[in-house]
Amino acid sequence: MKKSIKALSLACLCLAGTSCGMKNNADVDTCLRYQYPNILNISVTPEHNMRRVGCFTDAGSWMGFTIPEKDKWINGFCGPFSIDNRVWFAKSAVSVNIDGTEMTPDSISYFPGEIYMTANSENGSIEQRMVFVSANTALLNIKNNTGNKFSITGKGWNKDVTLKNSNNIITANHTNGETVQITLPQDFEVIDNDSNYTATSNSSNTYVAISFYASENELMSGEQKAIALLNNPEHAIKKNNDRWEGYLKKIIRNDMKHEYNRIAAKSVVTLISNWRTHREGLLHDGVIPSHAVNYFIGFWAWDSWRFSAALARFEPELAKNNIRAMFDYQLPDGMIIDCIYTDPKENNARDSKPPLVCWAVDEILEFNNDTAFVKEMYPQLLSYYKWWFNKRDHNKNGMCEFGCTDGTLEAAGWESGMDNAIRFDNCKMLKNADDAWSFDQESVDLNAYLAYECKLLKKFANITGYEFDGPDYSNQVADYFFNEDMGFFCDRKLPDGKFVQEAACEGYTPFWTEIASKEQMEKALVLLTDTAKFSTYIPFPTAAADNPKCSPNGYWRGPIWLDQTYQAIKGLRNYGYSELADKYTMQVFDRCEGLTGTSPIHENYGTHTGKCLQAPHFSWSASHLLMLYEDFGK
Template identity: 35%
Template sequence: MCAGIAEHDVMRLPLKNLIVVAGLLLTCAVGKAQATEPDARYLDVLDMHGMPASPADRSFNIFFDAGAWYGYSLPPAGDDGSGFVGPFVHSLGDGRWVGKHFARLALRDAASHRDIPLAPTESHAAPGYLVRRFVSSDLSVSQILFFANSWHALVRVELKASRTLDIDLGLVGQAMPDEASHLATHDGDVLQSFARSPSVLSTSLHADTANAGHVTLSGADYRIDLSRPLHLVPGQTAIVYVDQMLAYDPQTDKPQAVSEAEAWAHNRERWAGYLASAASSHLAGLPDDTARHVAVKAIMTLLGNWRAARGDLHHDGVIPSYSNPDFNGFWAWDSWKHAVALASFAPDLARDQVRAMFDYQAADGMVPDCLYLDKSGDNWRDSKPPLATWATLAIYRATGDKAFLSEMYDKLVRYHRWWFAARDHDHNGLAEYGATDGTAIAAKWESGMDNAVRFDTVAMLENDKGAWSADQESVDLNAYLYEEKSDLAEIAKAIGKDADYRQWLKEAAVMRAAIQARMYDRQRGYFFDARLGSKDFVGVYGSEGWAPLWAGAASADQAAHAVRVMLDPNKFATYLPFPTLAKDDPHFSPVTGYWRGPVWLDQAYFGVAALRRYGYAKQADDMARRLVLNAKGVTAQAPVYENYDPLTGQGYQSPNFSWAAASYLLLLR
């Protein structure tokens, strides 16, 4: 655009457009430099524009980073005012907007006392920051919102003038009109407190040459003015910072300090590392640019759901989705999948994701289903499928961190042994999903596949006090436990526990034989859950049937037959492949069925990995390409969804879903 602005073109413009053109000339050189930044190609991978209609509105995307429990959005198209939307505070109840407008600028020429109007030129979401740019006849202004750490969101305001200029600068904000919050001032800061919560949101404004001066409050509106004018000289950049900090509980929180002068460079360094991991994304037959675009979206999704240790959560982790008020905590098998994907680009977070769940491991070895900021809401009625050892080993393979293996080994062993102590009703070495309270619903939750058809007729059997099993041995559970024995063997060998290594290999061999003998139906050529007390199968064709292939528990002949089922277009090779229930099942319900037909990306990834493990590389590539190209919006701007319609590729349930993002990263690795 800059190269196309000629003097004769400018002279023909209406007066109202001269301000914009003058500002564009000021910012041309800056724009050329910014285009060379490593994230320039990834602007607006996700659309972050929106304005909440109510405090609970989650109908659009929100920018979070660095583990912060609060986030922001860009104003919607047509809103030409400066600043941002928010914040949305996720740690207040189920989460709510507490601000509408944040970091709006009020600029005035100190000499003439005239307001300086700004015309917007850019509004983007980039990996790790939001940016807005404005111009006037003598001035260009940029606002970059980013997180310095989990406590501090900063807005870096850069001002450049074409002539010597003194400017009075004020910061204007508007809280969400809400009787449950209250504004006050303290030492030049604006403090926002909330009913029934100890949390406090503080907002400050300062620059190298001026401190915050007068603060004005009026209802839900506030304004902070600098104590003296900014002196702008042509060719130099004046920088002002807005700092918004959330203390979850000021009595116990110890916010990390932040150096505003260094924070932006640290943010860029951190995100350059994340983006570097996406550069190797590849899938045969898919353009690498497309693969990288999807990988960056997945990385942004996972980090957008990153939440730092607060309250009763003792380590950082990743929530399932900020877009769903039911998902304001850490879930066990979500955590294992998140950690495997995070290991390749955010290994510290991956380690903490695993630690966060094991912080609450019970004396008997059980790991609970889910954890919350307030531990009184944690779910101990059930656990979740055992993939923790798989996650731990993935972190080691990505980092070589043997200390982490040593830290986790005994905990993983206790959790693994718990499954056979509490969930093997007939003590035959094959386990069942179950519950601590004897309810079928909790046993279904423990599977992670809440309403799967295979559990429609399940009954509960008591094993011991607080330990119940469903009356069927689930093939996926036992495939995961076989994988755990194999992985525990590898971990034991890596940390020098040779006797343990040999013992795990023996146990794995026994369990592999048991899965092949008990859970494979020769007549139908597929793996199924098995009824306790009989030789019958639970004859439902579901995604659980390829778990033994993913784990390597099937024989080559069994795998060959199972692959035929997987690649049957009337069963699992649908437009978007690998639904959780076969297409020809009478209960198949791809839109509203939840686990009765939609495609869940974790199970689809396991299906692709299963094909690869048994040498079906071409078919694996084909299915993986379909998962990328046929899921609506994944290669465009839409968020990744909780699950998808296998017949149309339409996404449903929660957008910005973490394990879907994790699965796409694994598909493209």
């Protein structure tokens, strides 16, 4: 019989020996992580060629696990999976058996920071739970309720993996240089050969460490840590629980309904599951856009600024390192490059990304009073700000353009962050210098961001004692880009200054940065609340819905990107339209597919349907859902 959620949660807690001090069912509600069972559906029994998958990962690890599908059951968590190289080491490196008896799945769950399963046989049940205790190591707890001897073994090892056993440490070496080690207690009797191992124990409650190493140096330093971990697993489990309890306590609001709290918890899980520790060319820890797809396994500039702004609320050290990671590659002229990877040869320095980093630093300052970090970053922040005016202001009028270093429209589109936006359909490139090109178009969002960065840099200068000596055109931006005939903000063409009359999400930005006048907001409300344009089923699409060029699946040409929806809603709130902002926030929470259920948070959503689009487990969307949640009702 399937256990109730309360009973399942209590079983997990008793197994963990956590700091929640659970003694009876009534106490379960005091431990936040267990109030959100099945936070995400990660049930996948993998095939070795399966490269796109969302998984359980934590603490910056480069490995992940899934829960097996019930109709393709393996009595063990699936994996590990190499997130960087997209390789499954095994279908299950540690699966549990009772004398060959078939195990039938019972309860499974993904709680924030923990996965759990139980399976039954004619002799009783086996419970398994897993948490990450470090970036290298996951700790598996096996509780044997059968009274019989049990064994563990690997299932479906990758053909490129070789195994060896030494003193109850199973080492699985992959030809790509990565290594998995399974560290077993000394009371296990291990039989092994070149292709697998079997380890047997009489214990009713035991722990196994599963560790992942990218290099020989990591492996050498990690072996003894894994052995020590098995000597005191309760301490590591308590640290994990305290960390996750701390995350959720900082985020969850008592005045919100459970479904919305669940969205907030899922957003935290999404951001932390995309945390990757420093490795090779990534010199600091940071957050990737999505661990579920291979093309997002790196750090991007404006993605990082958004992630850090959200992380400031509950994981400030990661927020700071996420920013440092991008500035590790700042060029001598001040440019922050587009994206960086473990292999620096893959880095993209053809373009930058929209300047939002001072906003992220300010969020870290406001939530943590971290003036030391502001002082650390200030010279680099100012250098990056000046770079825009030095390299992206073609006619030196103080209004900048998106561009690139190589003169291509492709890279200039990337620099805007809105790769294929309708507003860029007729753009051409203008040369500013040998290493600097601009669109023939001044962009309202870019200059609104720069005005906000300018304001914050002045604030930081007062805090740090540094001098702000950059250009300041902040008070000119709003009037320059406001199209009175349309009643909305638009880009302007060079050299004649004509408006690009394509009402789209870039027009939300001056309201978010609060440089627009009240009169401009009142005029823009006509478009913002028009159900044929921006007040759609999911509000505030990337292009006005009635634009003939708008496409429901057009990436930046129509779908919902939640950062832009957030900026529009926050803009309404900034100008006193809080009830309207709350109404639109509820439309996001209630209508985006799967947000309150078990589906992962996606890269974007269908404007008229709420359907999930593009990459799942997406940090960018999670960041802005947290901010919408935080603002709701205020």
